[in-house]
Amino acid sequence: MRIKVLQGFSNTYIVHNQGEGLIVDPGNPFDGIGKQVEDLKINAIIITHGHFDHYIYLDDYKKRLGAPVYMNFKDRYLVDNAPSWVKEFFGISINYVPKLDYDLTEGMSIVVGGLSLKIIETPGHSPGSVSIIGPKFLITGDLVFEDGGIGRTDLPGGNDEELMNSIKRIIQFPDDYTVYPGHGNPFTVKDLKRWIPV
């Protein structure tokens, strides 16, 4: 299984194995990844949480790839109400409300080229934030960042205690697991333990 990242507005990941793949967080223009998915059958588009910078280009991905869209529906109200709260918090107008196909919940599996990825719910940054667990890696959305920065909890539905509990959950994975965050560079669980002693 391999992971490619497109860094920009947020991190868009392509996870692929044996000719199949999935997209995580279509927050960057499709052109940036188009070539890299040419030979892949994309099984799913996953949105780690309901913040616009992680889904703003979704329609383009959906049109080009035809894959179903998964997000935890606890964040659906954030997506549906983005035009109002995003204006309030960021002063910008988002008039786009994406169409979601399936609820992505604790314990679900997404199969990519015969390998199974597992979903865990890691709330705090938002109520419906999820992480994706693969062989020796985690994709964690806006839970934690390089150098031990943690996800902000001042946006609607954010919760400090839940965020710390979710980080504790991630820290229990083996040291050599790579953590791929929603913004910035990857790091290991070992790094995370050093940065955030819990």
Ligand SMILES: [Zn+2]
């Ligand atoms: Zn976010």
